[in-house]
Amino acid sequence: MSLIADLTARLGPGAVLSGAEVPARAVSDASETGRHRPVALLRPSSTDEVSAALAICHRHAQPVVPQGGMTGLAGGANPGEGEVALCLDRLSGIEEIDPDGATMTLRAGTVLQVAQEAAETAGFLLPIDLGSRGSCQIGGIIANNAGGVRVIRHGMTRNNLLGVEAVLADGTVVSNLNKLTKNNTGYDLTQLLAGSEGTLAVITRAVLRLRPLPRARCTALCALEDFADVIELLKQARIALPGLSALEVMWEDYFALLQEAEGIRLLSPAPPFAVIIEAEGMDEARLTEGFEDFLGRALGAGILTDALVARSLKEAGAFWAVREGHHLSRLMPHLINLDVSLDIGRMEEFATGCRRALRDRFADIRVLFFGHAGDGNLHIAADEPLPGQDDATHELCAIVYDLVRKAGGSISAEHGIGTLKRAYLGCSRSPAELAVMRALKRALDPEGMLNPGKLLGAAE
Numbered sequence: 001m002s003l004i005a006d007l008t009a010r011l012g013p014g015a016v017l018s019g020a021e022v023p024a025r026a027v028s029d030a031s032e033t034g035r036h037r038p039v040a041l042l043r044p045s046s047t048d049e050v051s052a053a054l055a056i057c058h059r060h061a062q063p064v065v066p067q068g069g070m071t072g073l074a075g076g077a078n079p080g081e082g083e084v085a086l087c088l089d090r091l092s093g094i095e096e097i098d099p100d101g102a103t104m105t106l107r108a109g110t111v112l113q114v115a116q117e118a119a120e121t122a123g124f125l126l127p128i129d130l131g132s133r134g135s136c137q138i139g140g141i142i143a144n145n146a147g148g149v150r151v152i153r154h155g156m157t158r159n160n161l162l163g164v165e166a167v168l169a170d171g172t173v174v175s176n177l178n179k180l181t182k183n184n185t186g187y188d189l190t191q192l193l194a195g196s197e198g199t200l201a202v203i204t205r206a207v208l209r210l211r212p213l214p215r216a217r218c219t220a221l222c223a224l225e226d227f228a229d230v231i232e233l234l235k236q237a238r239i240a241l242p243g244l245s246a247l248e249v250m251w252e253d254y255f256a257l258l259q260e261a262e263g264i265r266l267l268s269p270a271p272p273f274a275v276i277i278e279a280e281g282m283d284e285a286r287l288t289e290g291f292e293d294f295l296g297r298a299l300g301a302g303i304l305t306d307a308l309v310a311r312s313l314k315e316a317g318a319f320w321a322v323r324e325g326h327h328l329s330r331l332m333p334h335l336i337n338l339d340v341s342l343d344i345g346r347m348e349e350f351a352t353g354c355r356r357a358l359r360d361r362f363a364d365i366r367v368l369f370f371g372h373a374g375d376g377n378l379h380i381a382a383d384e385p386l387p388g389q390d391d392a393t394h395e396l397c398a399i400v401y402d403l404v405r406k407a408g409g410s411i412s413a414e415h416g417i418g419t420l421k422r423a424y425l426g427c428s429r430s431p432a433e434l435a436v437m438r439a440l441k442r443a444l445d446p447e448g449m450l451n452p453g454k455l456l457g458a459a460e
């Protein structure tokens with residue numbers, strides 16, 4: 001039997017789309033770098049069906065790319081030529097919220113926002129939050145170990161992950177839907193899959209940790225003159241601002257551009273650095289008093305030159321709209337989006353050096369900086385130097401990642417490696433580390449059927 005006939009016989013015709021039935025969204029993630037339509041798109045609705053689909057593909061020596069919400073920014077979910085895509089959208093839904101243990105068990109295709117809302121209805125906070133919350137899926141955020149805006153308080157996805165069920169390339173189901181906080185029983189397969197980018201297994205279900213739902217949140221947009229002040233604000237906030245849940249920084253040109261695009265005037269003229277600071281807690285009056293006291297002291301000490309405190313969710317939403325930069329891809333149609341991690345103490349020196357190095361090579365190139373300063377994560381938005389010419393883009397990336405290497409940073413803070421950063425992985429990982437990663441890949445997927453060419457490269 002042919003591959004498609006085999007898959008259709010097991011999954012049913014509605015779960016196997018091929019040829020013109022495959023929707024365009026299966027071609028590329030949000031990096032818009034995908035070039036190949038998968039030969040088929042599989043839509044299993046249970047772990048058993050994922051297992052059967054992978055076992056059939058394995059028998060046919062058919063490579064498979066797992067697809068979640070397709071919001072990834074590293075090309076990780078893009079099909080290679082001749083690949084089958086396996087999407088998890090029909091394997092969705094919350095299975096259990098355990099109020100005593102404060103955990104949520106859910107299926108991998110559940111959209112993050114749906115899970116957040118279910119947690120909230122049950123009186124809990126699901127502490128993972130990203131700008132793509134309306135589309136990205138639980139399996140995708142685990143496979144990418146996504147970060148987001150509240151990492152400073154609640155950690156990355158892996159810090160909120162207790163257990164997973166996953167299917168190996170040959171169809172073997174490995175279930176570890178652990179709900180225990182303490183469980184030292186050997187190698188941690190759950191954590192191994194966090195950040196594995198669909199190269200080791202297809203995640204089908206997960207257990208996430210929930211937190212108490214904060215009853216109050218305070219948000220301010222602050223103006224600062226100097227990056228040293230950003231660092232001082234962060235240091236003091238860690239000590240004196242209980243419930244600190246976000247500290248985001250925008251360089252002047254980024255803030256000015258995105259503020260204008262939103263059609264609002266929050267801080268005008270744009271300060272050298274604009275910072276969003278946010279804290280959450282249980283008692284609104286106490287939180288507000290502590291928050292405003294903290295800002296007052298920072299203003300008195302000259303760390304801040306101005307601060308706007310949001311008086312409503314709408315005002316806080318306006319601050320976040322500028323930071324999340326929803327207009328960025330319209331304003332910079334040939335956008336290269338880089339996502340690096342650095343010691344906060346080296347961030348300003350890095351940004352200045354990076355802008356200089358890129359302008360020395362590509363005159364007048366627009367390079368904007370913003371990011372999650374509270375956890376050392378800097379986003380760099382640059383124009384493609386020569387739109388459509390990959391060599392120039394590679395040159396730009398090589399310049400930036402070499403500077404990251406010299407600064408002892410990471411070339412991917414939270415977006416993953418995918419295909420776009422694969423060639424530069426050695427800037428952040430030693431040969432010994434890469435050898436261990438290849439050995440793990442060979443152990444779990446000896447035939448190289450799962451997401452080939454991603455993260456470690458095709459031949460690894």
Ligand SMILES: Cc1cc2nc3c(=O)[nH]c(=O)nc-3n(C[C@H](O)[C@H](O)[C@H](O)COP(=O)(O)OP(=O)(O)OC[C@H]3O[C@@H](n4cnc5c(N)ncnc54)[C@H](O)[C@@H]3O)c2cc1C
Pocket residue numbers: 029030065066067068069070071072073075076077088108129130131132135136137138139140141142143144145146147148149197198199201202203204414415451454
């Ligand atoms: C507007 C916007 C804002 C964003 N903000 C952030 C942010 O703040 N922080 C951040 O970290 N990222 C951010 N991202 C990037 C992206 O949303 C995250 O990387 C997210 O985790 C991707 O989830 P997804 O379901 O869309 O995965 P996809 O893009 O579909 O896939 C991502 C990777 O995971 C693999 N995969 C998907 N599902 C599974 C599964 N069930 N099992 C195994 N492998 C799987 C794929 O093969 C691929 O390698 C943003 C993206 C956008 C467009």
